Every structure is written in structure tokens, then in C-alpha cells.
Amino acid sequence: MKNDVNRQVVLKSRPTGIPQAEHFELVERPLPAPGDGQVLVRNLYLSVDPAMRGWVNAVANYSEPVPLGGVMRAATLGRIVETRHPHWKAGDVVTGMFGWQDFAAVDVADVQVKISDDGTPLSAWLGVLGTNGLTAYFGLLDAGQPKPGETVVVSTAAGAVGSCVGQIAKIKGCRTVGIAGGAAKTALCRDAFGFDAAVDYKQDDLDTALRAACPKGIDVYFDNTAGKISDAVLKHLNVHARVVICGTASVASWDPIPLGPRVERHLLVKRARMQGILIFDYAERLDEGRADLARWVREGKMRYREDILDGIEQAPDAIAGLYRGENLGKRLIKIA
Amino acid sequence: MKNDVNRQVVLKSRPTGIPQAEHFELVERPLPAPGDGQVLVRNLYLSVDPAMRGWVNAVANYSEPVPLGGVMRAATLGRIVETRHPHWKAGDVVTGMFGWQDFAAVDVADVQVKISDDGTPLSAWLGVLGTNGLTAYFGLLDAGQPKPGETVVVSTAAGAVGSCVGQIAKIKGCRTVGIAGGAAKTALCRDAFGFDAAVDYKQDDLDTALRAACPKGIDVYFDNTAGKISDAVLKHLNVHARVVICGTASVASWDPIPLGPRVERHLLVKRARMQGILIFDYAERLDEGRADLARWVREGKMRYREDILDGIEQAPDAIAGLYRGENLGKRLIKIA
Numbered sequence: 001m002k003n004d005v006n007r008q009v010v011l012k013s014r015p016t017g018i019p020q021a022e023h024f025e026l027v028e029r030p031l032p033a034p035g036d037g038q039v040l041v042r043n044l045y046l047s048v049d050p051a052m053r054g055w056v057n058a059v060a061n062y063s064e065p066v067p068l069g070g071v072m073r074a075a076t077l078g079r080i081v082e083t084r085h086p087h088w089k090a091g092d093v094v095t096g097m098f099g100w101q102d103f104a105a106v107d108v109a110d111v112q113v114k115i116s117d118d119g120t121p122l123s124a125w126l127g128v129l130g131t132n133g134l135t136a137y138f139g140l141l142d143a144g145q146p147k148p149g150e151t152v153v154v155s156t157a158a159g160a161v162g163s164c165v166g167q168i169a170k171i172k173g174c175r176t177v178g179i180a181g182g183a184a185k186t187a188l189c190r191d192a193f194g195f196d197a198a199v200d201y202k203q204d205d206l207d208t209a210l211r212a213a214c215p216k217g218i219d220v221y222f223d224n225t226a227g228k229i230s231d232a233v234l235k236h237l238n239v240h241a242r243v244v245i246c247g248t249a250s251v252a253s254w255d256p257i258p259l260g261p262r263v264e265r266h267l268l269v270k271r272a273r274m275q276g277i278l279i280f281d282y283a284e285r286l287d288e289g290r291a292d293l294a295r296w297v298r299e300g301k302m303r304y305r306e307d308i309l310d311g312i313e314q315a316p317d318a319i320a321g322l323y324r325g326e327n328l329g330k331r332l333i334k335i336a
Numbered sequence: 337m338k339n340d341v342n343r344q345v346v347l348k349s350r351p352t353g354i355p356q357a358e359h360f361e362l363v364e365r366p367l368p369a370p371g372d373g374q375v376l377v378r379n380l381y382l383s384v385d386p387a388m389r390g391w392v393n394a395v396a397n398y399s400e401p402v403p404l405g406g407v408m409r410a411a412t413l414g415r416i417v418e419t420r421h422p423h424w425k426a427g428d429v430v431t432g433m434f435g436w437q438d439f440a441a442v443d444v445a446d447v448q449v450k451i452s453d454d455g456t457p458l459s460a461w462l463g464v465l466g467t468n469g470l471t472a473y474f475g476l477l478d479a480g481q482p483k484p485g486e487t488v489v490v491s492t493a494a495g496a497v498g499s500c501v502g503q504i505a506k507i508k509g510c511r512t513v514g515i516a517g518g519a520a521k522t523a524l525c526r527d528a529f530g531f532d533a534a535v536d537y538k539q540d541d542l543d544t545a546l547r548a549a550c551p552k553g554i555d556v557y558f559d560n561t562a563g564k565i566s567d568a569v570l571k572h573l574n575v576h577a578r579v580v581i582c583g584t585a586s587v588a589s590w591d592p593i594p595l596g597p598r599v600e601r602h603l604l605v606k607r608a609r610m611q612g613i614l615i616f617d618y619a620e621r622l623d624e625g626r627a628d629l630a631r632w633v634r635e636g637k638m639r640y641r642e643d644i645l646d647g648i649e650q651a652p653d654a655i656a657g658l659y660r661g662e663n664l665g666k667r668l669i670k671i672a
Contacts, residue, residue: 054605226600240617245604257597264562265590267612268581269390274610276603281576 006031008071009100009315011056017253018323019056024072024316032105039111040082041094041104047075047126048309048318048331049160050224050249057255071099072315077115077126078104095125100315102335113290120297127160127330128304129293131279135246136164137289138282140222141172143244143275148173150219151238153210154195155229156249158185160304160330163193164293165222167302170194174220177213179206179229181325188328192303206232217241225250227260234266243274249323305329342367344407345436345651347392353589354659355392360408360652368441375447376418377430377440383411383462384645384654384667385496386560386585393591407435408651413451413462414440431461436651438671449626456633463496463666464640465629467615471582472500473625474618476558477508479580479611484509486555487574489546490531491565492585494521496640496666499529500629501558503638506530510556513549515542515565517661524664528639542568553577561586563596570602579610585659641665 005028012025034040055073056066066073076098080090085108093115098104115125127133139161146152152169156162157178166176166189178189178198189198197213199206210218210232217238223230227250230243237243251258267274282289296302307327309318312335322331341364348361370376391409392402402409412434416426421444429451434440451461463469475497482488488505492498493514502512502525514525514534525534533549535542546554546568553574559566563586566579573579587594602608618625632638643663645654648671658667 223600226598230600245600248600248604251598251600254601257601259595260598261593262562262587262596263599263610264559264566264581264584264587264612265593267610268584268614269612271612271614271617273612274599274603276600276605276607276609278604278607281607 004031005029006101006103007312008102009312010069010071011066012068014058014065014068015056016255018053018320020320021317023056026313026316031103034082034084034105037085038105038107039080039085039088041076041078041096041098041106042081042336043076043078043098043102043104044334044336045077045123045126046100046312046315046333046335047130048315048322048333049075049131050247050319050322052319053323071101073097074100075126075131076100076104077122093122095130100312102312118294120294123306123308123332123334124297124304126332127306128164128297128302129290132160132330133164133293133302134282134286134289135277135279136161136168136222137293138279138285139244139246139277140165140168140220142282143277144220144222144242146172146174146220149175151175151177151214151216152220152222153177153179153214153218153233154222154224155179155233156224156247157195157198158188158193158305158328159224161246162222162224163189163304163329164302166193166195167296169220171296171301175214175216177210179225179233184328188305192305194303201229207235210236220244222246227251231261234263237266237270237272239270239272241270241272243272245274245276252323307331309333311335340367341365342437342439343648344438345648346405346407347402348404350394350401350404351392352591354389354656356656357653359392362649362652367439370418370420370441373421374441374443375416375421375424377412377414377432377434377442378417378672379412379414379434379438379440380670380672381413381459381462382436382648382651382669382671383466384651384658384669385411385467386583386655386658388655389659407437409433410436411462411467412436412440413458429458431466436648438648454630456630459642459644459668459670460633460640462668463642464500464633464638465626468496468666469500469629469638470618470622470625471613471615472497472504472558473629474615474621475580475582475613476501476504476556478618479613480556480558480578482508482510482556485511487511487513487550487552488556488558489513489515489550489554489569490558490560491515491569492560492583493531493534494524494529494641494664495560497582498558498560499525499640499665500638502529502531503632505556507632507637511550511552513546513554515561515569520664524641528641530639537565543571546572556580558582563587567597570599573602573606573608575606575608577606577608579608581610581612588659643667645669647671
């Protein structure tokens with residue numbers, strides 16, 4: 001990395017479905033200068049998340065689409081290298097939505113977390129202690145409301161969010177069943193993340209496998225996929241079940257909206273609930289989640305896997321890779 | 337009605353979709369004798385409800401299917417004509433699930449309400465003060481959580497449940513928008529039930545009409561229909577909207593489950609909730625609902641329409657008639 005150039009990954013064209021390498025472009029720009037009250041952050045790790053698909057699509061979403069030619073929005077972890085704010089000093093390590101780029105000049109209000117040096121690996125703050133872990137935490141506990149002895153099923157269970165959901169549910173005394181694609185991921189679910197059972201949606205007959213894995217039915221379904229996986233899960237819901245809609249990884253495009261079996265009758269007969277969740281809505285409570293998660297990590301109750309790519313050149317194809325299912329663990333890009 | 341014969345409407349064959357006249361048979365049986373601790377009820381009014389479709393279908397439901405040859409399950413209102421229980425006397429008027437028949441010998445534990453003579457029309461206890469009104473009350477207030485100033489949309493808005501939902505929402509300070517089929521029903525919504533706007537799903541372009549009727553979007557959708565009406569409504573949900581699934585009147589058969597546009601993305605982007613409700617789950621709180629509803633009826637804030645058929649001979653075709661949309665108001669059968 002040259003220290004007088006800011007490499008950025010910008011959005012070149014707008015995908016309708018999953019963003020591919022060709023929708024991005026790596027450009028070099030001059031180093032930004034922090035304004036008064038700002039700090040200059042040198043990014044060390046860039047996050048790669050399934051939700052980024054939604055951020056570049058033109059269809060209505062929970063945030064404004066990334067503009068064409070704009071730096072790709074992303075969570076990052078970086079070190080302050082220049083400061084024009086009295087309370088922040090060079091060397092502080094911070095996280096924020098600082099984008100796929102080497103450097104960002106940002107308002108200190110946009111810093112999400114200042115990392116204290118407690119021995120936790122830095123990269124964990126973009127995964128298990130970042131948005132992924134917090135999404136799992138509030139989605140499961142607030143929307144899912146798991147009770148001891150209940151059965152919690154998670155899709156993309158080996159993934160960054162799903163693996164946290166399973167472990168939190170286990171900590172709360174639930175039976176945990178993970179759904180993942182392929183033998184490596186189901187093994188990871190069982191061996192690394194402690195799921196009581198794991199179902200391979202590529203190999204198993206889902207209906208049969210779910211019946212076997214969930215002899216008492218399903219009380220909470222944490223849904224990261226939508227699609228055929230969810231269609232199979234819904235048939236096994238218990239009365240008063242809760243479905244937490246966190247992601248739709250199995251649906252390649254929502255324009256037009258794809259067809260699936262109608263859910264109304266399942267929800268009515270089972271008096272069940274489906275609820276979409278976004279971590280933004282828990283902004284006031286994040287510290288509560290971080291404290292629990294960090295304690296569980298220190299206690300060894302919360303394990304995680306990372307899939308760390310090397311160099312910003314890997315960024316353009318990195319989201320598509322997630323949807324190809326090629327990562328085993330939270331995907332990050334180390335750029336310094 | 338002969339006083340020594342019990343006419344019953346029994347289930348003759350099992351429909352897969354909406355039960356038609358030919359699925360039932362009117363038979364004459366001997367008068368039942370109440371056992372010890374029982375009372376003999378002479379039914380005066382029989383209820384006809386959309387949910388009865390589910391009670392005769394073989395597919396999984398929230399209650400056991402009515403057996404072939406069994407009396408059709410139904411809410412009724414009747415007078416005790418013989419008692420073998422010390423606390424109940426002949427002449428008491430009661431409601432319960434006493435079925436489509438002239439007489440029923442029942443355990444007193446199965447009496448739902450003993451009607452006090454406060455001048456409220458008896459038939460109201462099978463409608464606005466019965467399951468319909470209570471379903472509207474708890475479904476809207478508990479699952480829908482409407483707040484003053486919010487927009488509440490109701491499907492089958494001129495119906496027994498929908499008309500109550502609209503009026504309760506209005507009492508709670510909401511903007512109310514009813515969806516109904518045909519000019520007579522939309523007029524009823526506006527003129528009799530006080531909806532701020534009514535949309536005719538048979539005549540209007542739903543998407544355009546909903547946009548016009550809900551300029552601030554939709555916060556609560558009380559869904560009695562599912563199907564294309566719901567598909568149109570979901571596009572207009574606000575952030576944190578609540579969808580209450582109460583019925584699926586527009587879906588002729590759930591076997592196999594029909595296809596529709598997937599809902600996950602709407603729910604995720606809007607952090608919205610869909611929840612199925614059944615009045616059974618509020619068994620402990622029914623008195624609370626009855627007290628509010630009865631007060632609103634007395635204060636003239638809760639109006640209702642009835643569609644009263646004459647004679648038990650009308651029963652076999654009465655459910656099918658609901659699904660043909662031929663009633664304007666709560667359908668009952670007066671049999672004595």
C-alpha cells in the first residue's frame with residue numbers, strides 16, 4: 001500500500017441480482033484530508049456481508065443505494081492515523097461504515113466502537129463482536145424469544161450470523177439445529193459451533209431430515225435464506241413459533257418478487273409470527289449485546305471462524321463468492 | 337320445530353375446499369337427555385362463520401376435524417330447557433359450541449357466556465359480542481398494537497370481524513381503510529362502520545386505490561383474506577408494520593398450498609411482523625374484551641349488521657354462501 005494514494009472499490013454498474021466482480025472497479029484517488037472535528041482512518045480489515053447485495057440494488061431497501069461511482073459501503077476496522085478532534089488520538093483502533101477503501105476521513109460521530117486492548121483479536125470486532133454477532137444476539141433474543149428446552153433452527157448455520165445464533169441459543173438452553181450446504185459446513189456446525197444436529201440441504205431430504213432433527217417440532221426459526229429451505233421449515237413449526245427473518249441468501253433476485261408457497265395458513269393455524277429484523281433498530285442497545293458477546297468469547301462459549309482474503313483486489317468478487325457458498329466463516333479482507 | 341325430535345345438520349362427506357350444501361345432511365334424531373351435572377339447551381340461533389371451512393377439512397388445523405356423520409360444530413345461542421345442575425336453571429340463556437342442531441345436552445363447563453338481560457339483542461352475543469367481536473378486539477389490539485394516528489387496513493371490512501376491527505381502530509384514534517368487494521359493501525364500510533376510506537377490490541386497481549387511501553402508508557393490516565388482496569397491501573407497509581393473519585377467505589383450497597409472491601423481503605426491509613391469531617389463545621382474557629365491546633355497543637360506537645337466515649334447513653348451504661360473498665353482515669340462522 002502506498003501511503004499517498006487511496007485505493008477505493010467503487011460501484012461501476014448496478015446489478016439486479018447478486019453483485020459480481022464486473023459491477024465494481026478498483027480506482028486510485030488522492031489521500032483525503034480530515035476536516036475540523038474529523039479523523040483520518042487507515043482501514044485494516046474490510047467486511048464482506050450478504051446484506052451488501054441489497055445496498056447496491058436499486059429496489060427499495062432499508063438504506064439508500066450506494067450511488068454509481070461511489071465507494072462501496074462496508075463495515076471496516078481501522079487505525080486513526082491523523083486526528084483533528086481533541087478526544088481522539090492517532091493509534092486508536094475503531095470500527096465504522098468506512099467503506100471498501102484504504103483511507104477514510106470521517107466524523108467522529110460515525111465511529112461505532114473504539115476497541116480497547118483486551119486481547120480480543122481485532123478482526124473479531126467485524127464479526128462475532130460486530131454486526132454479525134449483534135444481529136444474531138438481538139434477532140434471536142428479542143424477536144425469537146427462545147425459551148429453555150425449545151428447538152431453534154438456523155439456516156446458513158455455519159455462517160457468520162448463523163453460527164452465533166446457534167451458540168447463543170445453546171447458551172440459553174435450547175436444542176439447536178443448523179441447516180447448511182455440504183459436508184464441510186454441517187461438520188463445522190456440529191464440531192465447531194456445537195449444534196445438536198446439522199442438516200445438509202444439498203444432500204438430505206429436508207422434510208425428512210428436519211423431522212428427525214426436531215422430534216418436538218420447531219419453536220424458533222432464524223431464517224437467513226428464505227426460499228425452499230424456509231418452505232420446508234415452516235411445515236414443522238410448533239404452535240406459537242417465532243420466525244426471525246434476517247436474510248434471504250437463497251433468493252437470487254427480488255425483482256420481480258419470486259413465487260413460493262403462501263405462508264398465511266401456517267401462521268394462522270400455528271398462531272406463529274414472522275418478523276423481519278435489522279440491527280439498525282437496536283442502536284440504543286448495542287453495548288448490552290457487545291458486553292454479553294465479549295464475555296462469551298472470553299469464556300470460550302462463543303467460537304467463530306474467519307475467511308480472510310488478502311488485499312483489496314479481492315473485494316470486487318467477494319460478495320458473489322459468499323453467494324457461491326465458498327467461505328467457511330466470516331469473510332473479511334485484510335488490507336494492511 | 338317438533339319438541340320431541342332433534343334436527344341436526346351432520347357432515348356427510350369431507351370437502352377439500354369450501355364446504356357446499358351437498359357435504360351436509362339434515363337428519364332427525366331423538367331428543368338427548370341431560371346427564372348428571374348437564375343441562376339441555378334448545379338452540380335459538382346458529383352461527384355461520386368462515387372458519388367452519390377449516391373445521392371440516394381433513395388437513396391439519398387448530399382443532400380436530402368434525403367427524404363424518406357428526407353434528408357440524410358451530411357457536412350457538414340457546415335457552416336452557418332442562419337442568420341437572422344446581423347452579424343453572426331453566427330459562428337461562430347461554431352461548432357455547434353446541435352445534436348445528438335444535439337441542440344439545442351439554443356439560444355446564446362448556447357454556448361460554450350466560451347472557452344477562454341488559455337489553456342487548458340476543459343475536460349480538462354470536463357476533464359483535466361473541467367470537468367475531470372478540471377476535472377483532474384481541475387480534476387488533478394485542479397482535480396489531482395500533483397507535484393513534486396510524487393507518488389500519490382491514491380486508492373483508494364489511495364482514496363480521498372486519499367491521500369490528502375498523503370500529504375498534506377508529507375508537508383507538510387510527511385512520512381506517514376497509515377493503516371489500518362491491519359497491520354495497522364499500523358503502524356499508526363508509527356509512528355504517530365509519531371507515532375513513534373503502535376500497536373495492538373487485539372494481540378498483542388495488543395498488544392505486546391503496547396508495548390514494550393510505551397516503552402515509554400502512555401500519556397495521558388486519559388480514560381476513562390472504563391472496564391477491566394481501567399481496568397488494570404488503571407493498572404499502574410502513575417500517576415496523578404489523579400484519580395480523582386472522583383468515584384466508586380468498587384462498588379456495590390450501591391443499592396443495594397455493595403459490596404467491598414471497599413475503600420475506602417485505603418483512604425484512606420493513607422490519608415488519610406477520611402473526612397468526614386465534615381467539616382460543618385469549619380464553620383467559622375474554623371478559624375484558626366483552627366488557628369493552630358491550631360498552632361500545634351501548635354507547636353507539638360499535639355498530640353491526642346481521643344476515644339472519646330462517647330455519648335450520650338453510651344451514652347446509654350457508655358456509656358456501658359466505659364464500660360467495662352473498663351476506664351483508666354477520667350470518668346467523670334463527671331456528672326457534
